[in-house]
Amino acid sequence: MSDLTHFSESGRARMVDVSEKSTTQRVAIASGILRMQLTTLERIRAGGIAKGDVLTVADVGAVMAAKHTPDIIPMCHSIALSGVDVVFSEIVEPDAEGCVGIKAVVTATCVGQTGVEMEALCAANVALLTIYDMCKAIDRGMRIENVQLEEKRGGKSGVWKRGEQR
Numbered sequence: 001m002s003d004l005t006h007f008s009e010s011g012r013a014r015m016v017d018v019s020e021k022s023t024t025q026r027v028a029i030a031s032g033i034l035r036m037q038l039t040t041l042e043r044i045r046a047g048g049i050a051k052g053d054v055l056t057v058a059d060v061g062a063v064m065a066a067k068h069t070p071d072i073i074p075m076c077h078s079i080a081l082s083g084v085d086v087v088f089s090e091i092v093e094p095d096a097e098g099c100v101g102i103k104a105v106v107t108a109t110c111v112g113q114t115g116v117e118m119e120a121l122c123a124a125n126v127a128l129l130t131i132y133d134m135c136k137a138i139d140r141g142m143r144i145e146n147v148q149l150e151e152k153r154g155g156k157s158g159v160w161k162r163g164e165q166r
Contacts, residue, residue, distance in 0.1 A: 013074070013075060014075070015075045015077065016075070016077075016114075018077065018113040018114045019113070021113040021114065021155070021156070022113070022155075022156075023111060023112060023113055024111070024112075024154045024155055025109070025110075025111055025153070025154050026109065026110050026111070026112055026114070026115045026116050026152075026153070026154035026155060027107065027108070027109050027116070027151070027152065027153040027154060028107070028108050028115060028116040028117040028119065028120040028121075028149065028151070028152045028153075029105065029106070029107045029108075029120060029149070029150040029151040029152075030105075030106050030108075030117070030120035030121045030123070030124040030147065030148065030149050030150060031103060031104060031105045031106070031124055031146070031147070031148060031150050032103070032104055032124045032125060032127075032128050032144060032145070032146055032147035032148070033091060033101045033102070033103045033104075033128070033144070033145050033146050034101055034102050034104075034128040034131050034132060034142055034143070034144055034145075035091075035095060035097075035099040035100070035101045035142060035143045035144075035145060036099055036100065036101060036102070036135065036139050036141075036142045037098075037099060037100075037139050037141070038094070038098075038099075038100050039138075039139075040135050040138055040139040040142070041090060041092075041100050041101070041102065043135075043138065044102070044131070044135065045090075049134055049135055049138075050137075051133075051134040052134070054130075054131055054134045054135065055088050055102075055131075057130055057134060058086070058088070058104070058127045058128075058130040058131045058134075059086045059088075059127070061126045061127060061129075061130035062084065062086045062104065062106055062123040062124070062126055062127035062130075063084045063086070063123065064126070065122045065123045065125070065126030065127075066081060066084045066106070066108050066116075066119040066120070066122060066123040067081060067084075067119075068122075069118050069119045069122040069123075072122070073118050073122065076118050077114050079110050079112055079114065079116060079119065080110060080111075080112065081108060081109070081110050081116065081119065082109045082110050082111060083107075083108070083109045084106065084107070084108050084109075084119070084123060085106070085107045086104060086105070086106050086123065086127055087104070087105045087106075087107075088102055088103065088104055088105075088127075089102070089103045089105070090102060090103075091103055099141075099143075102128075102131060104124050104127040104128055105124070105150070106120045106123040106124045106127065107120065108120040108123060114155070115152055115154060115155055116152075117149055117152055120149070121147065121148075121149060124147055125144070125147055128144045128147070129144070132144070148162065149162065150162050
C-alpha cells in the first residue's frame with residue numbers, strides 16, 4: 001500500500017512489530033515555544049504565579065508525559081525510558097505581535113528496538129501546555145508554536161538533524 005509502516009497490507013492501522021529490530025541507544029530531541037506577554041514572563045521569572053513554580057511543574061509534567069506517551073498515542077510502543085531531560089530558555093526578543101516566550105527543549109533517551117521521538121514530542125507539548133495552564137488566568141492569548149523534532153539518533157536510520165538534507 002505505501003511506505004508507512006503503521007498500516008497493514010489491507011490498509012488497516014496497526015502497531016508495528018519491532019521484535020526483529022536491533023536494540024540500540026536511542027535519543028530524540030524535540031522543542032517548542034510558548035509565546036506570551038512580557039509581563040507574564042516577568043511574573044514567571046519572579047515566582048509570581050499563584051499556582052506555584054511554573055517551570056518546575058512544567059518539567060515534571062514533561063517527564064510524566066514522556067512516560068505516558070503510549071497511553072495517548074494509539075500505535076506507540078511502550079518504552080523503558082533511560083532518561084528525560086527538559087531545558088527551558090527565555091526568548092526575550094519580541095515577535096511581530098510583541099510577544100516574548102519560553103522555549104522548551106526535551107531530550108528523551110532509551111536503549112531499545114524503537115525510537116523515542118514521540119516521547120520527546122509529547123513531553124515538549126505537555127511542558128508548554130503546563131505553563132499555559134498555570135498562567136492562563138493572566139494571559140489567555142498565549143500560543144504554542146514550532147513544536148518539532150530537532151534530532152534523533154539510533155536505530156537503522158542513524159542520525160537525523162533538522163535542517164540537514166538526507
